[in-house]
Amino acid sequence: MRVAFAGTPEFSVPALAALLRSPHPVVGVLTQPDRPKGRGQQLTPGPVKQAAMVAGLPVAQPQTLKTEEGRAALTSWQPDVLVVVAYGLILPPAALRLPRLGCVNIHASLLPRWRGAAPIQRAILAGDAETGTTIMLMDAGLDTGPLLAQRSLRIDAHDTGGSLHDRLALQGSELLIEALKGLEDGTIRAQPQPEQGVTYAAKLEKAEARIDWATPAIEIERQVRAFNPWPIAETRYDGEQLRILRATAVPGEAGPRPGTVLSLVDATLDRRTVNPVVAGSLPSLLVQCGEGQLAVHEVQRPGRRPISARDFANTGALIGRVLG
Numbered sequence: 001m002r003v004a005f006a007g008t009p010e011f012s013v014p015a016l017a018a019l020l021r022s023p024h025p026v027v028g029v030l031t032q033p034d035r036p037k038g039r040g041q042q043l044t045p046g047p048v049k050q051a052a053m054v055a056g057l058p059v060a061q062p063q064t065l066k067t068e069e070g071r072a073a074l075t076s077w078q079p080d081v082l083v084v085v086a087y088g089l090i091l092p093p094a095a096l097r098l099p100r101l102g103c104v105n106i107h108a109s110l111l112p113r114w115r116g117a118a119p120i121q122r123a124i125l126a127g128d129a130e131t132g133t134t135i136m137l138m139d140a141g142l143d144t145g146p147l148l149a150q151r152s153l154r155i156d157a158h159d160t161g162g163s164l165h166d167r168l169a170l171q172g173s174e175l176l177i178e179a180l181k182g183l184e185d186g187t188i189r190a191q192p193q194p195e196q197g198v199t200y201a202a203k204l205e206k207a208e209a210r211i212d213w214a215t216p217a218i219e220i221e222r223q224v225r226a227f228n229p230w231p232i233a234e235t236r237y238d239g240e241q242l243r244i245l246r247a248t249a250v251p252g253e254a255g256p257r258p259g260t261v262l263s264l265v266d267a268t269l270d271r272r273t274v275n276p277v278v279a280g281s282l283p284s285l286l287v288q289c290g291e292g293q294l295a296v297h298e299v300q301r302p303g304r305r306p307i308s309a310r311d312f313a314n315t316g317a318l319i320g321r322v323l324g
Contacts, residue, residue: 001184004079004099006030007048011169012085015106016051018173019083024180028058028077030065032088065095074098081183083176084138096138101183103138106172108165109201110134110150112193115143116201120168121161123201124226127218130154131164133172135179137190142200146190149179160228206231213259213324217249217292235259235323237301242323245298245306250286252293259324262286264313265295283310287323 003024005016008031019026029052037044045053052059060073068075071094074082081101084091096103109119110132116122123131132152136145153171155164182188209231211220224233224247233244255262263286284295300306312318 001080001101001180002027002078003180004028004030004074004077004082005048005052005085006082006087006089006091007085008032008046008088009086010047011108011165012048012087013051014169014173015083015085015176016048016055018177020055022177022180026055026057027079028060028073030060030062030074030087030089033061033063062089065089066092071095071098081180083180085172091138093140096140104148104176104179104183105136105138105143105145106176107134107136107143108168108172110152111136111143111147112195112198114199114201117203119201120164121201121204121226122199123155124159124161124164125222127222128155131168133168133175135172135175136193144193146192148183148188148190149175151175158225160225162229204231209233211235211244211324213287214290217252217289217294220289220294221247221249232300237321237323241302243300243306244296245300247294247296247298248284249289250293250295252286252288255288255293257322258288258290259322260288261318261321261323262288262293263319264310283308283313285309285313285318 001024003019003026005019005026007016016029029048031046031048031052034043034045036042049059062070062073064070074095075098079099082099082103084103084105091103107119108131109123111134114122119131130152132150134147135149136147139145151171153167179188209227211223211233224244227233228245235242235244265284265286266282282297284297287294287296296309298306298308299312
């Protein structure tokens with residue numbers, strides 16, 4: 001089965017690597033145009049293009065697939081199937097019709113939950129106990145195509161957007177190969193998505209990273225986890241940005257104004273313990289929230305490296321200060 005591949009960021013790379021190990025020849029790769037990057041704003045190829053170049057694959061980078069010119073490379077490759085993984089460009093009907101067996105997409109959620117741009121982070125923010133990977137046939141809608149395969153994945157208590165991203169990328173690459181085999185030999189038949197349980201994962205906005213200390217601690221913890229490594233949860237301290245890189249919600253009674261730094265404590269990361277504040281674990285700054293408290297483990301100030309809560313506490317008199 002001749003396979004063309006469309007993808008751009010790091011999430012797409014494991015799927016391309018899995019295809020290269022499979023019996024299906026990869027006849028070409030579509031990826032977004034190179035983007036300026038770094039201080040010098042040099043045009044830099046994305047992760048998928050870099051992987052494709054190493055593998056010696058044909059690469060095309062059209063600005064759009066809405067024109068015949070933009071689809072020329074895909075047409076010339078004559079793929080039986082087009083695998084699409086976080087490509088970043090809309091596939092118009094003319095492109096969807098090109099492959100004989102259609103366009104197959106890897107989506108990082110259990111559709112129809114979390115259709116859209118940021119399913120990984122939205123699942124963490126919502127407090128979902130599990131997420132997973134869906135392989136679907138694409139149609140003209142937003143992640144509305146019929147399902148070929150799904151596999152669930154437990155969201156661990158300390159998963160971040162970054163760690164869950166990596167686990168789902170690997171899971172999706174493995175499930176893709178199984179789905180392609182079933183599609184080729186006819187043992188898998190596409191099933192319509194359920195009409196119930198539809199939710200949408202809107203694109204992340206940097207403004208969402210600002211912490212509102214009046215909200216419950218567990219919601220702030222999810223915000224910290226979901227937005228690591230981007231856009232990273234933040235508050236204000238001494239009139240400047242203070243990024244919160246790691247934190248754990250702990251129970252606590254109503255106290256002073258939300259955002260108040262209460263003390264430097266030793267807080268465990270293991271929420272299974274009866275008392276989440278125990279001696280001999282992780283030095284943390286305890287911050288009052290609207291409900292409960294947040295044990296902050298690691299922070300970062302502008303232009304500086306990440307530091308532990310203890311090192312941050314050593315920079316000044318923090319106890320009693322109000323963040324935000």
